Amino acid sequence: MPGSGDKIDYNLRPAKQIERKMLCEAFRRLSVFQAVESYRYIGFGSFYFADFKLIHKSLGITDMLSFELQSRKRERFEFNNPFRCIKLRFGHSNRLLRDHWRNRRTILWLDYDDPLDKFCLRDIGFFCNNAMSGSVLIVTVDAQVESEPAKLEREFSSFRERVRDDIDVYSDDDATERERIPFGIAAEDLAGWGTAKISHRIIMNEIAKVVSERNFLTSEQLVFRQLFNFRYKDTAQMLTVGGILYADSESDNFEACDFGSLNFVRTGSIPYTIELPKLTFREIRYLDSQLPINPSKLKSKGIKAGDLRKYAKVYRWFPSFAEVEM
Amino acid sequence: MVAKAKKNADKTKPSDPNNVEAEPTKELLIQSLVKDIPLSRAIIDLVDNSVDGARAIRGTKRYSGLFVHLRISNDAFEIEDNCGGMSVEVAREYAFRFGRPTNMPRRLNTPHSVGQFGVGMKRAIFKLGRVFYVESRTKNSYFIVKENVDDWKTRKDADGNELWNFRFTPPVVEGDPQPPNERRGTTIKVTKLLSAVATEMNTDAFLTDLSSELSAAHELSMSKGLEIRLNGHLVAYEPSKLYKSTRIQPAKKRLSKTHDKSKIEIVLYAGIYRSKPSKAGGWYVYCNDRLILRADQTAITGWGENIGERIPKFHPQFARFRGFVFLDCDNPALLPWNTTKTGLDTDNELYKGVRREMNILGRPVIDFLNNLDREKNRVTRPLHGLVEKMDADEKTHVLLTNVKRSGAFVCPMPKAVEKPDSVDIKYKRPIRQVNVLKKFLGVTTAREVGEKTFDWVYELED
Numbered sequence: 018m019p020g021s022g023d024k025i026d027y028n029l030r031p032a033k034q035i036e037r038k039m040l041c042e043a044f045r046r047l048s049v050f051q052a053v054e055s056y057r058y059i060g061f062g063s064f065y066f067a068d069f070k071l072i073h074k075s076l077g078i079t080d081m082l083s084f085e086l087q088s089r090k091r092e093r094f095e096f097n098n099p100f101r102c103i104k105l106r107f108g109h110s111n112r113l114l115r116d117h118w119r120n121r122r123t124i125l126w127l128d129y130d131d132p133l134d135k136f137c138l139r140d141i142g143f144f145c146n147n148a149m150s151g152s153v154l155i156v157t158v159d160a161q162v163e164s165e166p167a168k169l170e171r172e173f174s175s176f177r178e179r180v181r182d183d184i185d186v187y188s189d190d191d192a193t194e195r196e197r198i199p200f201g202i203a204a205e206d207l208a209g210w211g212t213a214k215i216s217h218r219i220i221m222n223e224i225a226k227v228v229s230e231r232n233f234l235t236s237e238q239l240v241f242r243q244l245f246n247f248r249y250k251d252t253a254q255m256l257t258v259g260g261i262l263y264a265d266s267e268s269d270n271f272e273a274c275d276f277g278s279l280n281f282v283r284t285g286s287i288p289y290t291i292e293l294p295k296l297t298f299r300e301i302r303y304l305d306s307q308l309p310i311n312p313s314k315l316k317s318k319g320i321k322a323g324d325l326r327k328y329a330k331v332y333r334w335f336p337s338f339a340e341v342e343m
Numbered sequence: 344m345v346a347k348a349k350k351n352a353d354k355t356k357p358s359d360p361n362n363v364e365a366e367p368t369k370e371l372l373i374q375s376l377v378k379d380i381p382l383s384r385a386i387i388d389l390v391d392n393s394v395d396g397a398r399a400i401r402g403t404k405r406y407s408g409l410f411v412h413l414r415i416s417n418d419a420f421e422i423e424d425n426c427g428g429m430s431v432e433v434a435r436e437y438a439f440r441f442g443r444p445t446n447m448p449r450r451l452n453t454p455h456s457v458g459q460f461g462v463g464m465k466r467a468i469f470k471l472g473r474v475f476y477v478e479s480r481t482k483n484s485y486f487i488v489k490e491n492v493d494d495w496k497t498r499k500d501a502d503g504n505e506l507w508n509f510r511f512t513p514p515v516v517e518g519d520p521q522p523p524n525e526r527r528g529t530t531i532k533v534t535k536l537l538s539a540v541a542t543e544m545n546t547d548a549f550l551t552d553l554s555s556e557l558s559a560a561h562e563l564s565m566s567k568g569l570e571i572r573l574n575g576h577l578v579a580y581e582p583s584k585l586y587k588s589t590r591i592q593p594a595k596k597r598l599s600k601t602h603d604k605s606k607i608e609i610v611l612y613a614g615i616y617r618s619k620p621s622k623a624g625g626w627y628v629y630c631n632d633r634l635i636l637r638a639d640q641t642a643i644t645g646w647g648e649n650i651g652e653r654i655p656k657f658h659p660q661f662a663r664f665r666g667f668v669f670l671d672c673d674n675p676a677l678l679p680w681n682t683t684k685t686g687l688d689t690d691n692e693l694y695k696g697v698r699r700e701m702n703i704l705g706r707p708v709i710d711f712l713n714n715l716d717r718e719k720n721r722v723t724r725p726l727h728g729l730v731e732k733m734d735a736d737e738k739t740h741v742l743l744t745n746v747k748r749s750g751a752f753v754c755p756m757p758k759a760v761e762k763p764d765s766v767d768i769k770y771k772r773p774i775r776q777v778n779v780l781k782k783f784l785g786v787t788t789a790r791e792v793g794e795k796t797f798d799w800v801y802e803l804e805d
Contacts, residue, residue: 139653142649146651146652182649195649230650230651230695230696230699231651231699232696233692233693233695233696233697233699234598234600234609234693234696234697234699234700235696236600236601
């Protein structure tokens, strides 16, 4: 659930901003299923509502719900709500999803600031159990990890605890538990981007489990297709996993969306890493004037080929911080 | 050519040095059949066959006039019914075989039958004793099969090969209309009872349990008019009910799934009923009208599982929970029961899907019972008032067949279930130190010391 709103202006996280714009570009293609403006968007807007602003302005979605954990700061959240169409709901997402779910095609962005845990996985399970064909799920979690090997062991056991599925009962000794850390994973596997890799796997396993359970009795089979596997690091290492749930009878619609033609779409465990080269505005304008072009032909004085390639990948979504929001 | 080769193979069998013997022995078969089934269940298997007979002749109509009578004494077990009997053809080709051949013609199958594995009758006989007598009359056939199991076990042909067959005792009648005044039904009598079985069966405890199991297992058939007697006494049954009023409405859901051209019909109910006996709370699962799980409170019916919905383990506060699942299919092989009909195959895909539906349907009932439980320590207890009124009012107890509305469980939602917004903190500190702080903070009680110090630290943090 959101919490880091206090700490950082979401608009000033450049990689995150690129991710938002990329996702938005993908969402636009949902219009094959139904006019995208008539989708419902549920997110965690925090004080800044960066995702809500972008999605409302660029896609025209008006049925928007923002979930906030801290009802203590209710007034401040409400004061910052940028549009009348955004409804704020206060409480835990586990509860709010249940209470406010509608049978509509929905884009749900579970934009947690925290590492993956059982509560995130409950929300993911809720989506997979209830979402209509054509709905999109995006999950963002912190995947930062201690770098010292000595601390990894402790981190691993707390990760295991955190993601374990236990049924809320009245005493700990009779909880039913299901391990979610895949067999064969050890503490050292968490290092580097390992936590992101394992979190991705746990999320996809949970989605597969719940979708298959939902399919047992129905003649119309639902399919979840992963579309996103972003990694980026503005401050902490973050992972975003996402995809679309659709009924097999609508697989033509899915094909027609042609998500595969978007260069940031990733359907497997290999991620798309959002990397931003450090460039001056003058350099950016100079590079933009050459683009689009084969990145190897891109030129600017004193900039390494690697940075030029990175820029060519993201220039369309590159945030321009010179703009001042008034 | 083929025939000749086969003959040679048979001839060389005993002496062929490359031949590895792998035939089962009759003893192994008997032991493994009887091992995993309790005595009462083996007996109920025989009643299942009678019920299948009733279904074959009456279909979905009432079973009035049909009976199954069981008699248990020190030296014999006997079951007698008038449920249509078993034809000579079925007896000759299938009923006495171990396991049901897959090529059994469809016309001989009872649609929606309870028997399906082709082991029930033999297993019950072997479990009970060593001499059996089966007599059956249909509208146009009649037969008797008598056998001593110990003799049969050692019987071999001239070449030393095991003889597996039983024999009819003449006269066998086939295709001749039977006198209308003769009972059309089956009698099975087992004598030379195994001594442990004879002792167990003749205790009051066993007879009480058996009658209670019979009444639960075949409640639905009895409610259709089938008479079951045990040693002359009518087996009573209590039809399942749920509470229903304007404010509390049971949940009901109908589903179906087609598999291999057979349609499986599923009906689920969930709601609340009396809190006593507490072991009556849980799920009741029926396959083709036969109760398979009775008041199940384990993970098999979703307790403590997370499929579709998260369900806690069973706790005494759920004693009022009642859930009913009816699975019905022409082809009994598609239903998720095990061979002893005492449990469900939880790996069965159909049942996994059903269990998800059970969790989804049951979850609001669990929430209601949790709210009811939370009221216990309060002064105003509106939910208790509501439920206790229904306990006393028989008019609100309805048969499942009278639950017409399909939909989720309806119940009053408590207005404020919000968690308390404050919590007590309790801790001990040396009096001397507390007094120092009293002076420092300018207060007179230890309680104020606690509050002030907390507030002071909290101000610093916020």
